[in-house]
Amino acid sequence: MNDVSRVAGVSRGTVSNYINGRSVRPNTKLKIENAIKTLNYVPNATARALKTNRSNYVVWIIPTVNSPFFSELSYHMQIALDALGYKMILCNSNSQASKEMAYIEMAKTQKVAGIITMSYADISHLVSPDIPLVAIENRVTQNFPLIISDNYQGGFIAAEQLYQRGARRLLFISKTPVVGVSALREKGFKDFCQQNHIHYHRFIASDSVQFIDDFEQFINSNITYKSFNYDGIFSDSDEYASDFWHLLLQHHIAVPADVQIIGFDAAKIYARQQPMLSSIRQPIEKIVHIAVQQLQYQLSKPNTKSSLVKPIILPVTFIEGMTTK
Amino acid sequence: MNDVSRVAGVSRGTVSNYINGRSVRPNTKLKIENAIKTLNYVPNATARALKTNRSNYVVWIIPTVNSPFFSELSYHMQIALDALGYKMILCNSNSQASKEMAYIEMAKTQKVAGIITMSYADISHLVSPDIPLVAIENRVTQNFPLIISDNYQGGFIAAEQLYQRGARRLLFISKTPVVGVSALREKGFKDFCQQNHIHYHRFIASDSVQFIDDFEQFINSNITYKSFNYDGIFSDSDEYASDFWHLLLQHHIAVPADVQIIGFDAAKIYARQQPMLSSIRQPIEKIVHIAVQQLQYQLSKPNTKSSLVKPIILPVTFIEGMTTK
Structure with missing residues (x-):
């Protein structure tokens, strides 16, 4: 605070008023803000806690x-x-x-x-x-x-990426209910498909706890002559996408050779690990x-x-x- | 506190003394402890915070x-x-x-x-x-x-499980330095192998940040006629084990048909997800x-x-x- 006061050429009390949100003259305010920028000053939380109760x-x-x-x-x-x-x-x-x-x-x-x-x-x-x-x-x-x-954009990009990488039989997977951000993600996916005249199917697991059983049943009934009926899958969640991936592996369906998968979040399971699942990254930082x-x-x-x-x-x-x- | 005092048949002040760690007579202490058990009483943190500064x-x-x-x-x-x-x-x-x-x-x-x-x-x-x-x-x-x-026991169990499931060419993987709990995990693994006259190899990545590159190089130099030189792998970490698993998949090595892998921790990536990697579970709860x-x-x-x-x-x-x- 002393440094800010010195650089700004105003009293320590005025700097304190500014930091604690009390009114100061516009001209003085500008001087303090410039001084703060110059000094790269970060108000200390402990000091403020003492002052502001x-x-x-x-x-x-x-x-x-x-x-x-x-x-x-x-x-x-x-x-x-x-x-x-x-x-x-x-x-x-x-x-x-x-x-x-x-x-x-x-x-x-x-x-x-x-x-x-x-x-x-x-x-x-x-x-x-x-x-x-x-x-x-x-x-x-x-x-x-x-x-x-931008959840809508994420869904749109996912469809675009699957399409550019050759997938034509697209599938959206999620669990019920598909509302809020999930609905926005599907909307973006849907809009890309409509704009490019691609038909997509959706599979929504009805059991929100044991959804993996629903996925398993769906995969079982969609394998024709050892190959899966879809070649591009998007999910609004990395969790469902990775579950689906591992279920396909158990059925000896080749990922990504025969079926490509994109999830949502792209969060790091371990900070240093490379991403295993292709996914839409939320900008966490x-x-x-x-x-x-x-x-x-x-x-x-x-x-x-x-x-x-x-x-x-x-x-x-x-x-x-x-x-x- | 009133309930405890009533059930124990002692004054509220005595209960307060007990809770705040001040000395009470052994006989009184027993009465209070029994009353607490009967009432299933949990001392409230906020109440204690007020009293104990x-x-x-x-x-x-x-x-x-x-x-x-x-x-x-x-x-x-x-x-x-x-x-x-x-x-x-x-x-x-x-x-x-x-x-x-x-x-x-x-x-x-x-x-x-x-x-x-x-x-x-x-x-x-x-x-x-x-x-x-x-x-x-x-x-x-x-x-x-x-x-x-019990880190030692974990390593021992991992070797035992791999052996019981038919693996005979065992490998321990980690990154440098293998000290502390990692060393204990390897010691358990080693002791099972020695007791059962199985030879095991170890591969320790030397680069602790880019260890996945070390793993990749090791896998490359250990593939003979499209098959991997080891059929049972244990790592002291789920992270290295899952990285290794996915690298083997990229090399078209069948897991678990040809190579079995066991990690350590068995923590849940998602609370509701089934475990994907076989692993030694630390009892988190x-x-x-x-x-x-x-x-x-x-x-x-x-x-x-x-x-x-x-x-x-x-x-x-x-x-x-x-x-x-």
Whole structure:
């Protein structure tokens, strides 16, 4: 703070006012912001916690950390928050509304610095606009930033990649219900197919727990003379795609020679491992970077009430693994 | 606390003394403990935090959550701690001693309830015996409980399983250096082989980052007339085992028909997915259960200084996936 004060040529108290969101003159504000840029100054979370009666904990709510996408996301989120002096409280909700609500309540009573959430329940009535919050993938309320990957584009790219690599008998697989981001992913896939006059089939497992049995049954009834009836498969989830891949292997169907598969997320199972499944990559580092930035922004402007925040949509990319030619 | 006091027939103050580790008469202690058992009473972390000047946060230090074993372990740890009213602070250390030390320092200044750690650095000089701590896999100091899986037995079982399933040309794969738990896993494997007069080879990748290139080169130089020179492979890590598996597939080597593979950990990549790789399972739920129990014990007896705690060794089991016959 002393450095910022010196470079900006304003008093330490004025810098403190700025950091804690109290009003300062526009001209002074500009001087401080330039000084901060010059010094590459990051406000320390602990120092702020002492001043603002808020702790430097950030609540991180996800369905479960036991899945490659969420574990990779959680890893980068914790590292990014730690670099700014925040401690991350991991909260697995198992997608249960009651759990998500309990974590939000906890965040309020603990006076945490903020919340970053991938909530699936309607928690809008629980969050007041004065608690900093960033939503990923699902909208909480219109007052908070929302970061989403371009799910529609991902489905479109998947169909395009399968087509360019010679697949003509396309199949979309998922489990019921295909709603939200899953529906967007299928819509993109569908639109590419329609625009290129390709017919595609869809198989949606009805049992959401034992879906692998549904996949097995479907594969069994779609093998004609030792070959599979489809040569290009897209799933809205790496989990289903990899299950399907291994089931095909058990039936001695050659992947990718005879059947190509593309999943969604392309999260790393191990940080150093090469991707095995070809897949549409969600930009995990970018999601984390923007989420933390949006949280920092709200923390630096505690008195600004934003209304109607537009979603931030991030591009996805195709990652080549072992399941496409 | 009122219920415990009523059932035990002692005053509320005496129950409070017991919970906060102050001395109570042996006879009274027995009454309270029986009442707690009867009521299935779990001391609430928040209530204790208010009384003891310690927060109800638990610091959880691991190398990285971005790996199936640690993400499954972290999931169960957070759920178990949450059930007792504790919030879990996730700390990725990337196995860096400086990071681990910084997290321990943070735990001290934040007056957290306790630490559960899989540390690889020597942090013994940083932890004072009065902060509750539980170590998993690596000893911190002799004063704290240590929970480890039976790594030696795991290696022994892996060799036994490969042998029983007909494999005779055995191979152990890992990356350098093979020390600590890895060395124990190989020792178990070696001892089974020696006892049964089977010769085994070992291949240790020398490049710890690009080890997959080393594996690829090794496979290339060990294929004779389209068949691989080994028919049974054990690795001390699921990561190397699954990399090896996929490399063999790319070389059109049939797994498990011609080559069987067993890894170590058998952690779930997705909570609902069937295991794909045959592997030695570390008892994750059991590790979590005992870790939390050991932490609770230290919290309930803050004035007990324990010395020379014996490690708690947990049995491992073979899990059949798709890579053994």
